Amino acid sequence: MPVEEFVAGWVSGALGLVLGHPFDTVKVRLQTQSTYRGIIDCMVKTYRRESVLGFFKGMSFPIASIAVVNSVLFGVYSNALLLLTATSHHERRLQPPSYMHIFIAGCAGGFLQTYCLAPFDLIKVRLQNQTEPRAGRGSPPPRYRGPVHCAASILQEEGPRGLFRGAWALTLRDTPTLGIYFVTYEWLCRQSTPEGQNPSSTTVLVAGGFAGIASWVTATPLDVVKSRMQMAGLGQREYQGLLDCMVSSARQEGLGVFFRGLTINSARAFPVNAVIFLSYEYLLHAWG
Numbered sequence: 578m579p580v581e582e583f584v585a586g587w588v589s590g591a592l593g594l595v596l597g598h599p600f601d602t603v604k605v606r607l608q609t610q611s612t613y614r615g616i617i618d619c620m621v622k623t624y625r626r627e628s629v630l631g632f633f634k635g636m637s638f639p640i641a642s643i644a645v646v647n648s649v650l651f652g653v654y655s656n657a658l659l660l661l662t663a664t665s666h667h668e669r670r671l672q673p674p675s676y677m678h679i680f681i682a683g684c685a686g687g688f689l690q691t692y693c694l695a696p697f698d699l700i701k702v703r704l705q706n707q708t709e710p711r712a713g714r715g716s717p718p719p720r721y722r723g724p725v726h727c728a729a730s731i732l733q734e735e736g737p738r739g740l741f742r743g744a745w746a747l748t749l750r751d752t753p754t755l756g757i758y759f760v761t762y763e764w765l766c767r768q769s770t771p772e773g774q775n776p777s778s779t780t781v782l783v784a785g786g787f788a789g790i791a792s793w794v795t796a797t798p799l800d801v802v803k804s805r806m807q808m809a810g811l812g813q814r815e816y817q818g819l820l821d822c823m824v825s826s827a828r829q830e831g832l833g834v835f836f837r838g839l840t841i842n843s844a845r846a847f848p849v850n851a852v853i854f855l856s857y858e859y860l861l862h863a864w865g
């Protein structure tokens with residue numbers, strides 16, 4: 578099994594994460610708290626209360642974990658394509674796989690990565706939602722002191738299954754939308770590259786950026802449901818399950834609730850995924 582795709586996925590995931598984390602914090606807060614009027618309001622309040630550091634809450638942990646997750650995604654995707662089409666990464670420019678195969682391989686990568694992603698994503702969301710200023714300013718300390726403390730508290734208070742809260746919504750969110758991710762990327766690359774040639778860096782950046790947007794736009798409704806289910810059990814509303822979360826959110830807040838965070842998700846997705854694909858392709862190319 579070729580492993581360089583896993584390594585390239587690891588590095589590119591880490592780069593993408595740092596770039597996108599501040600956007601991600603604003604998104605999570607907009608989706609799960611009702612105290613903000615919009616993106617700018619949320620940014621201003623976060624900055625005033627928590628300084629720039631507020632935007633980077635919960636990042637140290639994902640930087641290791643998301644890199645692993647991205648590595649699983651790209652590694653599984655590429656190896657699934659190898660299985661389906663018997664072509665390695667380097668042969669694929671000359672013998673391009675069908676979009677159906679790309680979609681299936683993307684779904685396989687998406688499905689498997691959610692098992693690694695679920696606990697990390699839960700901890701990230703819980704930490705990002707702590708809006709308390711840094712300790713020592715006279716306010717009560719936040720519930721979780723950091724990622725390890727957060728994981729330990731969830732285990733203690735909610736049991737091992739607690740760590741997989743919202744995992745089902747996450748799987749539904751990621752499996753098809755990561756198929757869409759790779760299909761969009763390939764389609765855009767093929768549109769602007771002569772047959773048999775490697776896409777230029779600009780093409781990779783633009784195609785990666787739009788692949789990220791396409792994937793996030795389709796993923797946003799289930800992203801909202803997922804974030805809400807992850808916050809349940811914290812004194813917030815408990816849901817019976819995914820459907821209950823969808824129905825009660827829609828009843829209380831209207832259908833618009835499923836598009837919360839859409840703008841910020843898209844704004845984040847372009848640079849993050851441009852960097853992910855560029856560094857991924859670059860590394861694979863460099864390793865020849």
Ligand SMILES: C[N+](C)(C)CCCC[C@H](N)C(=O)O
Pocket residue numbers: 593597647750751754755758789792793794796846849850
């Ligand atoms: C499938 N879904 C849209 C949810 C995620 C796509 C992940 C792409 C990239 N790791 C990123 O963080 O943007």
